Amino acid sequence: VAGISFTRDQMYFRTSLDAPRYKVMRVALARPDLSQAVPVIAPGRDVVVSIAAANDALYVTQRRGVITTLLRVPHAQGSRQVNVEQIALPISGSALLVDVDPQLTGAVLSIAGWTRASKPYFYDPAGKKIALLNLVRPGAFDAPQDIEAREVSIKSHDGVEIPVSVLVRKDTKLDGNNPTIVYGYGSYGITEEPFFSPRVYAWLERGGVYAFAHVRGSGALGEDWHNAGRKATKSNTWKDGIAVAEWLIANRYTSRERIGIYGGSAGGIFVGRAITERPELFAAAVPSVGVMDMVRTESSANGVANIPEFGTIKKEDEFRALLAMSSYHHIKDAVKYPAVMLVHGVNDTRVDVWQSAKFAARLASAQTEGKPVLMRLDYDLGHGQGGTRTQQQLQSADIWSFFLWQFGVAEFQPK
Incomplete structure (x- = not known):
């Protein structure tokens, strides 16, 4: 197990068991029997990098080569059915889950690229939009065009x-x-x-x-x-x-x-x-x-x-x-x-x-x-x-x- 995240009644964990690029599993806290864990993200071509549970969903970052994708998996208590949504990122590059709270909805991320400086963003699940947080003053060389x-x-x-x-x-x-x-x-x-x-x-x-x-x-x-x-x-x-x-x-x-x-x-x-x-x-x-x-x-x-x-x-x-x-x-x-x-x-x-x-x-x-x-x-x-x-x-x-x-x-x- 390489990472865990909790909601009020569930535990998600990232594991490399039979999955060298990692997979994500879910188990009920009322019965924390790992043999009964439900697959959330199956092992595949992409590397599962991190997981973090918010009030609305589990947020997952995956990497194909070095380019990160962001996934959202709404919580499904008692169901083995999993709905995985991919969130479009504003730039192609890396995405880090900075702040995700099981009592709050959405996720704060830091997103960067080879040609774009790191900036903080917030994903709002209600509007299904990811927006730049104006917490950092723009720099002269944040986004060179050449x-x-x-x-x-x-x-x-x-x-x-x-x-x-x-x-x-x-x-x-x-x-x-x-x-x-x-x-x-x-x-x-x-x-x-x-x-x-x-x-x-x-x-x-x-x-x-x-x-x-x-x-x-x-x-x-x-x-x-x-x-x-x-x-x-x-x-x-x-x-x-x-x-x-x-x-x-x-x-x-x-x-x-x-x-x-x-x-x-x-x-x-x-x-x-x-x-x-x-x-x-x-x-x-x-x-x-x-x-x-x-x-x-x-x-x-x-x-x-x-x-x-x-x-x-x-x-x-x-x-x-x-x-x-x-x-x-x-x-x-x-x-x-x-x-x-x-x-x-x-x-x-x-x-x-x-x-x-x-x-x-x-x-x-x-x-x-x-x-x-x-x-x-x-x-x-x-x-x-x-x-x-x-x-x-x-x-x-x-x-x-x-x-x-x-x-x-x-x-x-x-x-």
Whole structure:
């Protein structure tokens, strides 16, 4: 059971039992026998993300790929018949149930998209309308009209279809010349749901392409998707990222001279193993607060907490999996690696800064092409949480500038 919600006489629960993308069941509180639970949302293609009961109905969010749909299921006491209504959302993107009360009707939601900033909305079941709540002052960059998101699926190394969200300017030409970043994470079942980032918009404004790779290890397609990029299957995470880069090049979004790879924290595996397995594919890479030595991670203060996701060195099969996903251990001498900038907050208590320092030292000693291996260290930052807006903007500016420098963009070359 991954989530529950109550009315005065019923309990709804979200479960993965025989349903890797989850299902919703209902049981009477007077007889809370789970074997007698009534199905409300059957398992299917979409991932059930959350449930919340209001006075009028159960509200359910589902996700197909990374795009959320909102369902309303009116309460039906004592009946096994279920009526499911789909509520049309004002934009295509993500929807979060923010406030739903079993004593009140309707639901308050936060809705966002790749090209639209998050805003609060209220669904009124009486009028069957969803309306914007004027609680947030409009921002200058809340809804830029010159960019768009393209949802695509590409085949990975084993034929599995990988969902990818490609953010571009509407006037982008597929001429193989666009500066492009492949971003990925792929751990803990976490999904990069649509959100608008002014800092990513700055990259797109300059004609860049930004591709969110929803690789295995994430939760984009449910718990099976998560488990397909975990421990012994972790290699799918970076191989999916490699496949995304190859697709972007093949479809002329960019070229090998103008593509980079970026990820943070556990996304350091995504970045580090992609460039150590296919160093010729990328012009530049940025692991941010990345886990680069998986063999030694368990001995760090936060290491034991990550055993369920990655494994332990105390079991042979899991040690071998950790070694396979450890970027540090796959650096080879006399190889032409891409340019790399490792970003880290020195006060990071989640991923120790030595992870970046150790990887940088080994990579610099092995690098033969003369490409830079840099470290961007901030002594007033940790893992990222709590950073000020100014710190985040400066960090993004440095990362974008590093990529554009390595892609040969004229304005960013040293003088």
